[in-house]
Amino acid sequence: MTESQRRIILSVEDIHVFYGAIHAIKGVSLEVREDEIVTLIGANGAGKSTTLNAITGLLKPRSGKIVYDDKLISGKKASKIVPMGLCLCPEGRRIFQQLTVRENLDMGGYTRSRSEIRESMDEMFERFPRLKEREKQIAGTLSGGEQQMLAMARALMARPKLLMLDEPSMGLAPILVEQIFDIIKELHGSGVTILLVEQNARMALSVADRAYVMETGVITMTGKASALLHNDAVQKAYLGN
Amino acid sequence: MDIMSVIINGLSIGSIYAIIALGYTMVYGIAKMLNFAHGDVIMVGAYTFFAAAHARNLNGPAGPLIAVLIAIVLCALLGMAIEFLAYRSLRQAPSLAVLITAIGVSYLLQNVMQTVMSLDGVDRFFKNVLGVVISENNDKPIFGADTKMITDLVNMQSLDIHLSETLTIPGLAIVTIAVNLVIVVLLSLFVNYTKMGKAMRSVSEDRSAAQLMGININRTITVTFAIGSALAAIAGILYCAFPHELVPTTGSIPGIKAFIAAVIGGIGSIPGALIGGLLLGFVEQLSRSVLPVTELTDAVVYSVLIIVLLFRPTGLLGKKIREKV
Known part of the structure; x- marks a missing residue:
């Protein structure tokens, strides 16, 4: 297609x-099509996270429209948007530090039925065996990489159609960054559409289909990710070449 | 001084403080606000019980228990209404605005109760509009601005345990301590193992992350207020049975003491509220029996707060405040 x-x-x-x-x-x-990986890159403070927070209903846009799955969602609360299959895995992971790993996953499936939660929980433990090992551990005691995996697993517990990831590689060692991006590719392979916000522009552009570049609250460039990866301006500003 | 009676009295008044403190601590933990009207919900609970127990329809042996249930339900609804009307629109407001509003709600409740009790024809209202006759057996009206007592409504002498000639554990003390333990156990189970309980802990820790899970913050806070206020009703009845006089300002003192108990235990912590309440009740009873002047009792109680906070600023079981990276 x-x-x-x-x-x-x-x-x-x-x-x-x-x-x-x-x-x-x-x-x-901006727009995201089914089965795409779209990335939103830009410097600190460009408004990437704010954009995601507005889409998910944490912030209310003063004007403009957000349509998800043919339904107008701008102005709706997050608690109405999440059950529609639009989830955000927030910047800085934001896992519940004082809850156990299992309880965190439980909360990820908050809007779903008990049997659906059980099913997804098994899936998550299969996908992230480390989380299974640490099932009963307080989440605050996990390492940074494990916390990021928990944050992603928690978002997946809602079985999103569109998953938005905000800086999933932040603060992680290079080997863990690779691992996180492998998971993103895997998720995409299993049919999840992904909107990815990243500071690590090189990694983001290499996995994405399309990209938007954001600067101080506006989109300044857009196009195929592979094209932007070789664009002079992008290379200069975000890839350090 | 009789050490056994100090312990028994301390444990029972401490249990009452603990039940009230649970309401403070849950609302603080989840809604991040100090609900200074909490003490006055206690008073409303005691008055509701007082009126319901005098309803002629509830004259049977189960009457007082039904009156307790009525007080619990009414206070739970009152708590939800207070949250909805007074606090909900202040979710994003500075905490000082919320605090002042809470004090305003406190005065409002006291004055409304004062007015209702001294109105002419409250009993006629109940009789004609609700079809409930509320009066003493000899048809003496129970409404009026005078001080009320509920001691003869909660007679538990049949439960007294006589340990020796001089030492009796009053039935009321046994019931109070037992009720407190049951509440703490049930509440801990609720918060730790139910879906709503886990949602409450999530909201308490990170409100916007909880929203991202699809948790409805408003509903979680409403449930918290309902639970806290239902507990306040129970505490109000026990407090007035202890006995204390029932007037519209009855809730202030136990409200403040329970707040101190919650802070001593570590506000936001359920076991903290229990420990803080019991400790405060015990210290209070001990100083009352040791000190030459009973007026000094409260000074001792408040000193405990200062001493605990000097050494443990977040209370005995309070969490260390973690710096955000």
Whole structure:
């Protein structure tokens, strides 16, 4: 199937987000098609996380439209959006440090039935055997890499159709970064659409189909990830060449 | 001084403080606010019990128990209403605004109760509108602005245990301590093992991450208020049975003491509320029996708070506040 035939699963149309008087997102539009990996790259403070938070309902855009799975979701609360299959694995992992690994996964499946949770839990333990070993451990005692895996597994417990990952490689050793990106590819292979925000632009562009480049609240460039990887401006600004 | 009676009294008044402190600590842990109107919910609970127990329809042997249930349900609804009307719109407001609002709600409850009790024709309202006759057996009206006592409504002398000629464990003390233990055990099970309990702990730790799980924050906070206020009703009845006089300001003192108990134990911690409450009750009873002037008792109680906070600023079982990276 060619790219243009795939169904649009998420479309963000000209959203503006404010933090008090600060105009953080100034008219961002982007779209994600079914079965794609789309990445959003940019410097610190460009508004990448804010964009994701607005999509998931943690922040309310002052204007603009967000349509997911043919339904208007801008203005809806996260507790209404998550059960629709749109999940965010937030920046800095944000696992529940004082809950056990198992309880964290339980919470990931909060909107689903008990039997569905059990089924997904088994899946997660199969995919992440380390989490199975640490099932009863308090999550705050896990290592950084394990915490990132827990955060991703927790988001997957909701069985998302579209998974948004915010800086999954942040603060991890290179070998763990490789591992996280392997998992992202695997997830994509199993039919999850992914919107990935990353500072590690090289890694992000190498796994993504398409990419958006963001600068101070606006999208400045967009295109095929492979093309952006070789674009001079992108190389200079984000790839350190 | 009789050490056994100090222990028994300390444990029972301490249990009451603990039950109230649980409400403070849960609301603080999950909604991150100090609900200073909590003490006044205690008073509403005691008044509700007082009125319900005088309802002629509840004259049977199960009457007082049904009156307790009515008080519990009414206070749970009151707690939910307070949260919805007064606090919900202040979720993002600075904590000082929330605190002042809570104090306002506290005065509101006291004054409304004062007004309701001194209104003419409250008993006629119950009789004509709700079809409930509320009066003493000799038809003497029970409403009015005077001080009420509920001691004859909660007579538990049949449960007294006589250990020796001089030492009796009052039935009320046994019931109070038992109720407290049952509440703490049930609450711990609820918070640790149910879906709602886990959601509460998640909200307590990281509200926006909890939202990302699809947890409805408002509903979680509403349930917290309902539980805390239901516990306040139970505590109010036990407190007035102890006995204490029932007036519209009855809730203030136990409210403040229980707040101190929650802080001593480590606010936000359920076992902390239990330990803080029992410790405070014990210290209070001990100083009352040792000190030459009973007026000094409260000074001793408040000193315990200062001493504990000097050495453990987050309370006995409080969590260390972790710096965010």
